[in-house]
Amino acid sequence: MATVFVVANQKGGIGKSTTATNLAGILGKKAKTLLIDADPQGNSTSTYEAKVEDVATLYDVIIDSDKLPIKEAIQHTENGDIVASDPLLVKAEKMLDGDVEGFYRLKDALDALDDYKYIVIDTAPSLNIILYNCLIAADKVIIPVTADSYAMQGIQQLYDTIMAVKRRQNRDLTIAGLLLVRYSGRSNLERETRENIEASAKEMNTRLFKTVIRECVKTKEAQEQKKLLIDYAPKCNTCLDYIDFSQELLKVK
Numbered sequence: 001m002a003t004v005f006v007v008a009n010q011k012g013g014i015g016k017s018t019t020a021t022n023l024a025g026i027l028g029k030k031a032k033t034l035l036i037d038a039d040p041q042g043n044s045t046s047t048y049e050a051k052v053e054d055v056a057t058l059y060d061v062i063i064d065s066d067k068l069p070i071k072e073a074i075q076h077t078e079n080g081d082i083v084a085s086d087p088l089l090v091k092a093e094k095m096l097d098g099d100v101e102g103f104y105r106l107k108d109a110l111d112a113l114d115d116y117k118y119i120v121i122d123t124a125p126s127l128n129i130i131l132y133n134c135l136i137a138a139d140k141v142i143i144p145v146t147a148d149s150y151a152m153q154g155i156q157q158l159y160d161t162i163m164a165v166k167r168r169q170n171r172d173l174t175i176a177g178l179l180l181v182r183y184s185g186r187s188n189l190e191r192e193t194r195e196n197i198e199a200s201a202k203e204m205n206t207r208l209f210k211t212v213i214r215e216c217v218k219t220k221e222a223q224e225q226k227k228l229l230i231d232y233a234p235k236c237n238t239c240l241d242y243i244d245f246s247q248e249l250l251k252v253k
């Protein structure tokens with residue numbers, strides 16, 4: 001059975017897609033890894049240059065009444081295997097409304113997959129039924145945060161959501177940790193915020209990962225070139241940090 005990581009934070013533009021794609025890329029060098037793009041914005045889909053038109057996407061797997069087997073929605077790209085997102089995913093709330101099994105669609109789909117060691121899920125900046133699907137299907141949540149004064153805004157709400165899922169639908173779900181991303185290390189504020197984040201992580205019975213992801217211009221460049229850092233700039237700070245992070249993550253029980 002695969003270990004399923006979900007990258008979540010309902011705050012926009014934090015670094016979820018950057019974390020999900022680069023983590024999947026790094027894990028993919030070691031073992032069979034699948035990236036699932038559960039954000040209708042489709043940033044990971046775009047980085048992987050996966051198709052959205054005329055192919056099966058996550059929409060067909062979890063929303064369409066035909067419930068296509070997930071294997072048929074996997075695209076093999078130069079960056080790795082991916083189930084693409086679809087702008088139609090925004091209809092999820094309406095389509096799954098009133099369906100008691102609507103929360104379990106992704107879990108059911110993943111249960112039928114047996115040849116991946118790691119599955120990484122990128123999520124949208126919202127707390128909606130797709131996120132519930134992801135949390136119910138997942139083993140571990142990675143919460144990227146930035147070290148600014150609003151860093152922890154909304155984290156309590158995310159934590160409550162994760163705990164509710166853990167109580168009712170997925171007892172084995174854990175928060176792997178908070179991951180400090182896009183860190184410049186230049187300002188005092190960043191350093192102070194880091195301490196606050198560490199304290200909040202403790203309150204949430206989890207950790208702030210020791211590895212901090214530093215900023216690097218190559219990150220944006222790679223995304224523009226539709227490449228993953230491990231292939232495009234394996235020695236840049238951001239990539240070196242994601243490599244350390246992936247090792248730290250795999251040690252988390």
Ligand SMILES: Nc1ncnc2c1ncn2[C@@H]1O[C@H](COP(=O)(O)OP(=O)(O)OP(=O)(O)O)[C@@H](O)[C@H]1O
Pocket residue numbers: 011012013014015016017018019039041043123124125181182183213214215216217219220223238
């Ligand atoms: N380590 C980094 N160094 C430099 N830029 C970064 C780094 N990490 C993320 N970024 C940039 O920050 C922006 C937001 O990152 P990203 O798209 O990963 O956030 P997100 O949380 O997925 O956003 P959304 O909530 O819209 O899905 C992007 O332009 C990305 O290139």
Ligand SMILES: [Mg+2]
Pocket residue numbers: 016017018039043122123
């Ligand atoms: Mg994103």
